[in-house]
Amino acid sequence: MISAKVFLISHPISANHSGIMKEYNFSEIEKKWQDYWEKNRTFRTHDDFSNPNKYYILDMFPYPSGAGLHVGHPEGYTATDIVARYKRMKGFNVLHPMGWDAFGLPAEQYAIQTGTHPAVTTNKNCDTFRRQIKALGLSYDWDREINTTDPAYFKWTQWIFIKLYNTWYDHNTNRGRDINELPVPLDVIKAGDEARKKYIDSKRLAYYDDAQIWYCPSCRIVCANEEVLTDGSHEKCGNRVVRRNLKQWMLRIPYYAERLLNGLEQLDWPEGIKEMQRNWIGRSTGAEVDFQVDGSGEIITVYTTRPDTLFGATYMVLSPENPLVGNLTNPEQAGAVEEYVRAASLKSDLDRTDLAREKTGVFTGSYAINPVNNKKIPIWVADYVLMGYGTGAIMAVPAHDERDFEFAKKFGIEIVCILSPAVNDMEQKRRIISGDECWSGDGIYINSSDSKRGITLDGLNVEEGIATITRWIENRNIGIYRVNYKLRDWLFSRQRYWGEPFPVIHWEDGSISLLDEKDLPLTLPELEIYEPGANGESPLSNATDWLYVTDNEGRRGKRETNTMPQWAGSCWYYLRFIDPKNEEKIFDPEKERYWMPVDLYIGGAEHAVLHLLYARFWHKVLFDLGIVSTDEPFMKLFNQGMILAFAYETATGAKVSSDQVTEKDGKYYIADTGEEVRQIVAKMSKSLKNVINPDDVVRNYGADTLRLFEMFLGPLEATKPWDEKGIKGPHNFLSRTYRLIANGENITGGEEDPEILKALHKTIRKVTEDIEGLRFNTAISAMMIFLNTALKKEKIARETASSYIKLLSPFAPHLAEELWELTGHEGTIAYEPWPLADERYLREEVFECPVSVNGKMRFKIELPVDLPVEEVKEIVLADERAKKWIGDASPKVIVVPNRIVNIVV
Template identity: 70%
Template sequence: MGWDAFGLPAEQYAIQTGTHPSITTKNNCDTFRRQIKELGLSYDWDREINTTDPNYYKWTQSIFIKLYNTWFDDQLQKGRPVSELKIPEDILKSGKAGVRKYIDSKRLAYYDDAQVWWCSNCRIVCANEEVLTDGSHEKCGNIVEKKNLKQWLLRIPLYAERLLKGIDDLDWPEGIKDMQRNWIGRSSGAEVDFNLYGLEEKLTVFTTRPDTLFGATYMVIAPEHNLLDKITTPEASRSVMDYIKSASLKSDLDRTDLSKEKTGVFTGRYAINPVNLKKIPVWIADYVLTGYGTGAIMAVPAHDTRDFEFAEKFNLPIVCIQDPDVTDADQKKRIIAGKECWTEDGKYINSSDKQTGIDINGLNKETGISEITSWLESKGIGKAKINYKIRDWLFSRQRYWGEPFPVIHWDDGEITLVDEKELPLQLPELEKYLPGETGESPLSNATDWLSVKDSSGRTGRRETNTMPQWAGSCWYYLRFIDPKNDNQIFSPEKEKYWMPVDLYIGGAEHAVLHLLYSRFWHKVLFDLGIVSTDEPYKRLFNQGMILAFAYETETGAKVASDLVEERDGKFYHKETRDELRQIVAKMSKTLKNVVNPDDVTSKYGADSLRLYEMFMGPLDVTKPWDDKGVKGVFGFLSRAFRFISNPENILPGSEEDREILKGLHQTIKKIQSDIENLRFNTAISAMMIFLNLIIKKGKITLTTAETFVKVLSPFAPHLSEELWLILGNCSTIAYEPWPSVNEEYLKEDVFEYPVSFNGKMRFKIELPVNMDKNEIISIILSDERTKRWLGDKEPSNIIVVPNRIVNIVIK
């Protein structure tokens, strides 16, 4: 068991109550541990770990140091120690500071400005989810703003290609693999330099469609583009400034929202389209994001929907350069006239220029892209480029309750890391968990802890940011291998024995972030020779979330469950007496619709709770909790106990009824394959079916009873142990071997064929399993019922699928 116990909720609770988060964290873990033990879940408690334990986060800090001291060798596609980094001659000549800057630019972890949401009222950095759609802070209603703060970032995009390729061989749900691929977002295209009128600087854009350069009629840069100040002309300055201010209030999500109106302003500057030397305006608009590509685009409204919308709104020229592959003549006309956007393939038109000497008219997309790209490369104004959507990972938080960075900022500007031998760098005790005056982390209040002095008297400050909760959960599976090792993160021999993780069961909400971050760290550790596998999780399975009933009024207002009463199957508000709607929603404290396992356990026992969780439905589906369902499995367990524990039902001797034997072995077989496929709901229903059978039959042999209890025991261990003793055994059932299936009992002599006419089942007929097709046909054709359904018609075809179905086709 591992407790991932750092993070925002514990910290917020601390701010509200003044209780130190380590105390609440400990209490919560104690409760969960007790509940888990009561349920009889077989965790290895000798391997219990907690990410907030200094003996654990010591190693989290150690991994951070390793990331900092690693660079990515593009040639080898591999992370390597910075000590192996070759410094170019000219950098060496530039002196110590230059060398340091060069190395820092290669490290997987680096320190730089990054934008965050800032609430000046609470003096706190807000999570995106804390910022409401109107741009206000959900806690205080103050309008938040974007602010640059010094942050730690990790260069995960360097591993994009490795992370992408690795996905192919994983035994994971395809949907999750797709989500990771899309998140990494590899796209190949080209970078193109545009000259700007009156400026020396060039404006570089990334485009997946360099072939459409002839259709580029304007350019757009992001409001945060670093050339913005230079590009903006004095006349346009005022409107550009106003625009930037309004854009800074929107989240990236709002900015890319296609349903919203496009916005933007002209910068006053023009650029030159390199393929035809035409003068095109440079605009600023927030639908271009600074974090993707170069933060600037060439706009081809005729062949890109976002550019098209923008051009229509601001009356910018739309030049069609592709004769579309469509049959609809009207649509073709509209597209060529620039009245409709076309993003698919077609033959180029209007795509040649005498001055530049380029001509791709008549070609198709694929050849067009390669032609233009090689032309750009030959002229030195562009190059083929692979771009990734995945961005550097912002790896620091202005919070108290997280791992401190083992980093010292010296007053002379140098940054050094704490020596590994000095780890863990422990969190200092604080009285207040609120952030400092300037937006610094709460740790800036820890004055004693904060200041450091080295042997030569140089003074410095410790890093006050802390790591995000991802840090601890990124590698916890590795610490399970050797949780008590004080000298090493784990022993390499043990790592080789255990890795990779055979089966990882986790929620689909971790589809991208946690699972991608974790894979990234693992690959770095692999490159450094610390782990022996390239991928951490061989097989992944997503369990579904358990929802619960909740209530809302006619108008949709949510009502906490303790204010609801049930009468005659309808639900009413206790105070207003209004009738309420029962809905299904995520369990939450506000709706008071959480289920406390203690209540269920005290009423129905731990086995009922276990069984119900498994019986509710497939493991991977979200489903609502319903107390009545617990009653159902409780009934099953009670019937099983009553039947098996009653000596009158257990026959002496070993001669068992054929039908019971068949049922028993069907049940074992079903449960066995269901467990392997994590389909516990159908395994339980198989047991119910068997129990119904033996109750009907009345008596079973001791062997049958024991076998049944054995297959029940992984699902309901407590009850099974007791039945095992009642049946006369003295040892525990937990170590009994799984019963084997005897196929002999499962053989069938006959099969009941469903006979259908044009796919509709009409009657059934029992026939020997090994009867050949022609014989089956002749028996069925001579059957009275067949004649009735055929009437005076002749069958045009008869399909016989052995031991499955017969279908008679009538025209």
């Protein structure tokens, strides 16, 4: 011992065995290879149609915010990059592009405050994002970079808008068609040109109309239904939205509801996302039923999913906005109804989504006739019925609908139970039948027959009842089977400067025309003031030079001053990546046929409904018009989970900025006051000051470590907390890898140790399977296990090292390139063939068979693989350790071949 110490002291450098050891200098390595890739354009994608194996892998492109990247971005980008690099090594022609969804409010807000043109801000932000992304070593083909704010790009966004305008939906063939092919009914033609134009406009997928829409006074912008949260606030700014009537561009997405719904089935998407889209589309089936109004010629048509409960309909409700309200209100009730309707319109402005939601309503004084039994039922007005869904009127069945029940109870309206419920609880059954409790489940009809009208439901169950009554209604011509959707027209304009201008002119005679394709793009004018008007005018209304136009005949017109919402650019960007520089066409159809559809699309779940539904809608329209070759754009979708970060709050729940907190003995305190705070995990946000910037991580540990760490954190889809303490693990793994392989002395030329060989092939198999399944955390763990095995041996054959470097290369590409070079290879590793697992090395002859007694593992015994069951039993029962548990009993033995033996005593 003593002499050894003396020896070591006298040779301090050799303290780390094997002489001079090169250290893992990640900054140098990463810089070197990023320069190499850039210089050699290593990841440029060629439209090589001769390779039938193409793989289009796409990230949801980011909005380049001023704050730059946070560590959530690299998570998805690293995942796609691993797959892209892996697929290249598998011989696929890979399309893996990146671009910027760069229209948006923040740049415009900044322009309002500072007068800086949004394009300037945007370009600066794009530069930052590009620099940060390049520092991560992501293998994008930068020659295909696109930017939605580039006129060369939004020219085609405008072009698609013109296509939407010139398309109608043929419900017979269920596809969109050119507006010139729209058959116009004879009576419309007879009614003249004006009527004909009106008819055609009523069929276009894009239309301009007065609509009651949500308006955010704080942002001075209209919002799509989807952008308004349940509590009536604007999802962007959190302020209250109000109802307004404004002329706006709308898209008739509901025409595609059925196709958008059915199309989901063929898609390899997370079930949850598909379910959210289904819910959003909100298909329901039922019937429209006509009710005569007593003593008047009026008819109220209602939509109901439960026509089978007609016998239980004891009143009707009109939405306050329903145009029939005026006609159906009798003079005695007029005051009360007017007051209610007025209050409701105010309420919809201020408090439409009142949480208390006590049912309110007022009687019109009129009655309707229930067609199944001729009974007179009162007609009410109540705001729990919405004008925008169904027909804006309902038949109310309080016995079998919770909302109607609540309303009827409050206003003392009759409750007639017509369905004996399928419940065992006799007391509950009694309550339901007597109308003291509501029942919306299945059961057997009672009181639901009328011999005069030839309708009998009694004795049937709900399913049979719905079918029977629907037939009866249709035969009697008082209604019709109907499919309904929650999905509404999509409000497609915003009162903003920084968006795509509509290629639209409004003429003084009230007509609208769209620009010619050859006049695209219509670019934005230069402005001094970016602020929108207080009444919802877009800032573009100030651009007088740009705004006014005169045609050849001297007719004067005004350009559309609204711009498109941010969704427009992201609705089709994946198509432009295919042929991003094409000036003649949106893209070359041959290239489109080769590259589409997107094989794998990765992004955050926050776009589950909006972006993904809109993009699918546009895609289907383009498909119907023969512009794209596939019906769906994104075959496989995967959502990466959010990365959360630690944040701190006081005992009262007040949030404390992370930079003010210090840790001591596992507890957290505010540095200045010493007050103890609690550590929580929360979304990264500026206000909590818990945003992690990837630049810092790259500087301290390197991009390869960051990539590995983000992937090692847990399953890609999981929400995970960012805890930088753990980053040492992946970093160590990389430096240990470097130490093993960069050290020439460890690399041998000859035969490989059988144990390492076996470990290698197991690793190849595991890593390959895990990349295919997007399970990067376990792939990394498999490589760590391999490294541990190899390090124990301190020697590794060159061939083995090469295979291992290849496995590592999609995850830690810089280090892999460096090691590839150090082990004597030339050029990039990016296109080297992916290693194959050789079954020969994977086959086992013996295995450690666990033996359990009564289901509890007791000991292990080495057994040959595939030993016949009887022999296994014999060997196991003969074992001393087994005898200890069995004693004198004669046990039952269950043998699961090559897996486990269970002795039952």
